[in-house]
Amino acid sequence: MDDISTGILFALLACLIVISGYFSGSETGMMALNRYRLKHLANTGHKGAKRVEKLLDRPDRLIGLILIGNNLVNILASAIATILGMRLFGDLGVAIATGVLTLVILVFAEVTPKTLAALYPEKVSYTSSILLSILMKVLSPLVLLVNFITNGFIRLLGIKADHNGEDHLSSEELRTVVNEAGSLIPRRHQDMLISILDLEHVTVNDIMVPRNEITGIDINDDWKSIVRQLTHSPHGRVVLYRDQIDEVVGMLRLRESYRLMLEKNESTKETLLRAADEVYFIPESTPLNVQLLKFQRNKERIGLIVDEYGDIIGLITLEDILEEIVGEFTTSIAPSLSDEISPQGDGSFLIEGSANIRDINKGLKWTLPTDGPRTLNGLILEHLEDIPESHLSVQVSGHPMEIVELEENRIKLVKVFPRLKTK
Structure with missing residues (x-):
């Protein structure tokens, strides 16, 4: 290295920092990808998505490749920085080179590329996958060796390194995906998809x-x-x-x-x-x-x-x-929600006692309990633990309710106010 000029060493150091940033950004971009969007694009024939999907089939190998490249580059950069520091500042240059190189790598080879990759994972991943695919073939013996040692150590810890499992979404996770779709799925369609998921409950x-x-x-x-x-x-x-x-x-x-x-x-x-x-x-x-x-x-x-x-x-x-x-049809045998609920001027609602609690919750965005009686009449009777003989007021699940009309042994009409706000 003594025969290499200082200018060339600086240029080589800069190139190594750029390469280190490439590996860091590639790792973050690959891990930040939406796997389901990736699978969709790969199924439609997107070349970049197919390359990335193939690399992610064995994430241990991909991470091994990236870390091998990143560590080799960073170690070589550290050696060159040390030489430059000693040339410029003597023995004190080792400490100066260590401090400066640490800051430069953090800013330009770690934080900046990883932040950009997290913001634009598809652009970064699809582009970087070209070089990573080539490196995977060239360095495959070294990658396999490192993974063999790593997986052996993992097995000694009693952990199974299974690479054949597939990601599956539960109904609750799928519900979250639908809700987070935003403008990508019209609100009406989101409600229908959520309703389909609710059918099993x-x-x-x-x-x-x-x-x-x-x-x-x-x-x-x-x-x-x-x-x-x-x-x-x-x-x-x-x-x-x-x-x-x-x-x-x-x-x-x-x-x-x-x-x-x-x-x-x-x-x-x-x-x-x-x-x-x-x-x-x-x-x-x-x-x-x-x-x-x-x-x-x-x-x-x-x-x-x-x-x-x-x-x-x-x-x-x-x-x-x-x-x-x-949503409701006009040919339904059951009465529609609009027939059973009448808004009042004071903000309350006149509701038929036979109205279904689930329908009330869906129509008025309330949270009346649905794990017991299915009608408003049943909910009030359960709360009172008796059949009222006259009109009275109660509070059920935070909602003030006034029994307006009784018919034989059931509550026919109830005046319900929105839930009281708790301090």
């Missing part, structure tokens, strides 16, 4: 039409009453039963019943029975994602929900499940 009990609200026709009624119900029914299918809903006969298709009446010119109860389909029963607490697949597999659109004793407790349709994903 919601059961048929949560969205069913309760037993007392099921529209049905008693086949034992007189014919005029049956015709009147057929004429005024807003639904395409209704439950056909004898005397009580538990004695269900079938699901009557109104269009089919009208067709049979016109074709055969007969209007009898037997005609209705021929137009009724077999009843499709659904066990209570079936998750919505499971029931959606069952509707599809069995080619059904409507079913009656039964409890463990076989008693009918409610009704659910395919449209009810789809509403959980895309």
Whole structure:
């Protein structure tokens, strides 16, 4: 080195610092990449993404290559800096060279390139992967040796170095990804994706039409009453039963019943029975994602929900499940949220006691508890632990509530105020 001029040594030192910055930035850029975007780009044929994905298949080898190159460069730079320091300042130059080189490497070979790589990981990674791929082939014997020693030491510590595992997202992690998508996914689409993820946490009990609200026709009624119900029914299918809903006969298709009446010119109860389909029963607490697949597999659109004793407790349709994903339809059997909630001038809301708590929370952005009763009436009764005999005011989950109207043994109408702010 004594024969090399000082100017050449300075130039060589500068080149080494640049190379060190390249390795540092490459490492940060590779590790900061969005792996799922990388996989998507690689699948679409992006050459840079394919190179990076291949390098990241064995991250231990990639890190080994980068650290080998970075350490070799930094050690050589330290040696040259020491020579330059001694030439310029004598024995004191060793300390000066160490201090100056440390600061220069920190600023220009570590912090600056790593910050830029963290801000622009794709640009840095796709570009640097060209040289890294070549170096991986050239230095592969040295990289393999270093990794063999390193992995052996890791195994001695009782840690398994498994490189074959794939990254998988849980539903909660996927929910976070959707929420963090921002303007990349329209808000409406984000809500639909989140609703799909929620299907596994919601059961048929949560969205069913309760037993007392099921529209049905008693086949034992007189014919005029049956015709009147057929004429005024807003639904395409209704439950056909004898005397009580538990004695269900079938699901009557109104269009089919009208067709049979016109074709055969007969209007009898037997005609209705021929137009009724077999009843499709659904066990209570079936998750919505499971029931959606069952509707599809069995080619059904409507079913009656039964409890463990076989008693009918409610009704659910395919449209009810789809509403959980895309929002309300106008053809739903259940009343819409706008029919059950009426905003008041004082900031409160008049809410039907039969309103579903989940629907209230979704519509008003509230957090009423959903791990117990499913209706507002049930929530208040659980809180009171009694059936109120007169109008009274309570506070449930921070919401002041005033019972406005009672009907027999249930609360029909409640005035609910927004949650009280806690200091």
